[in-house]
Amino acid sequence: MHTLVLLRHGESTWNLENRFTGWTDVDLTPTGVTQARDAGRLLKAEGFEFDLCYTSVLKRAIWTLWHCLDTMDRTWLPVVNRWQLNERHYGALQGLNKADMAQQYGDAQVLVWRRSYDTPPPPLTAEDPRCERSDPRYSGLSTEQVPLTECLKDTVARVLPLWHEELAPQIRSGKRLLVAAHGNSMRALVKYLDGISDADIVGVNIPNGIPLVYTLDVDLKPVAKRYLGDAEAVAAAAAAVAAQGQARP
Numbered sequence: 223m224h225t226l227v228l229l230r231h232g233e234s235t236w237n238l239e240n241r242f243t244g245w246t247d248v249d250l251t252p253t254g255v256t257q258a259r260d261a262g263r264l265l266k267a268e269g270f271e272f273d274l275c276y277t278s279v280l281k282r283a284i285w286t287l288w289h290c291l292d293t294m295d296r297t298w299l300p301v302v303n304r305w306q307l308n309e310r311h312y313g314a315l316q317g318l319n320k321a322d323m324a325q326q327y328g329d330a331q332v333l334v335w336r337r338s339y340d341t342p343p344p345p346l347t348a349e350d351p352r353c354e355r356s357d358p359r360y361s362g363l364s365t366e367q368v369p370l371t372e373c374l375k376d377t378v379a380r381v382l383p384l385w386h387e388e389l390a391p392q393i394r395s396g397k398r399l400l401v402a403a404h405g406n407s408m409r410a411l412v413k414y415l416d417g418i419s420d421a422d423i424v425g426v427n428i429p430n431g432i433p434l435v436y437t438l439d440v441d442l443k444p445v446a447k448r449y450l451g452d453a454e455a456v457a458a459a460a461a462a463v464a465a466q467g468q469a470r471p
């Protein structure tokens with residue numbers, strides 16, 4: 223048996239402002255820092271140990287991992303940053319308010335943009351100042367690898383090769399992994415691990431800063447899965463994420 227822990231970043235400044243974020247590199251809020259440290263406390267209290275950590279190249283996930291590890295007194299653990307763990311690219315919606323968009327286009331359209339498997343939001347243009355193609359952290363990628371928008375299917379197409387080529391072999395070799403990532407890069411991985419259909423993934427929302435623990439068999443098939451902490455609080459936090467895409471009453 224293997225243990226894998228996934229952790230969505232704590233609340234970010236744009237989570238608080240209810241703005242589509244995607245590849246925009248925004249910071250944690252004080253609440254987000256507290257959530258990350260609480261995640262570390264929960265993991266430590268249950269005696270979790272890790273050999274290797276993975277995160278994205280976006281600071282809300284990086285800081286979440288650092289705060290979590292600091293709370294566990296494990297800042298010395300090796301950390302690998304991979305752009306493939308970045309949040310799904312939100313295209314031309316990046317920076318816009320989710321409730322405003324629901325007011326303008328309707329809750330159903332915003333749900334399609336946020337949660338459908340294969341409908342991407344409208345793309346950025348390459349000339350848009352929000353476009354990340356000239357960002358030095360992506361200088362090793364081809365132009366096409368830096369997306370102008372993504373649906374979840376596109377995110378799956380970059381997360382799964384990382385899973386098969388790096389994460390899964392590390393786990394098989396006996397390493398205990400902690401992966402700090404984002405709502406939709408985690409949904410991509412959860413969809414694969416749990417065999418969730420394209421239709422059912424629409425209803426899956428990942429709360430901020432709560433460790434999700436998988437027990438995997440020798441073939442890396444999940445035999446158990448649980449969020450740490452109070453189950454009602456976890457459900458309420460996931461429901462709050464789902465509600466972010468609704469127009470204000």
Ligand SMILES: O=C(O)[C@@H](CO)OP(=O)(O)O
Nearest residue numbers: 241242243244309336405
């Ligand atoms: O804006 C985003 O990048 C993501 C995560 O915060 O939002 P959503 O939950 O709408 O996919």
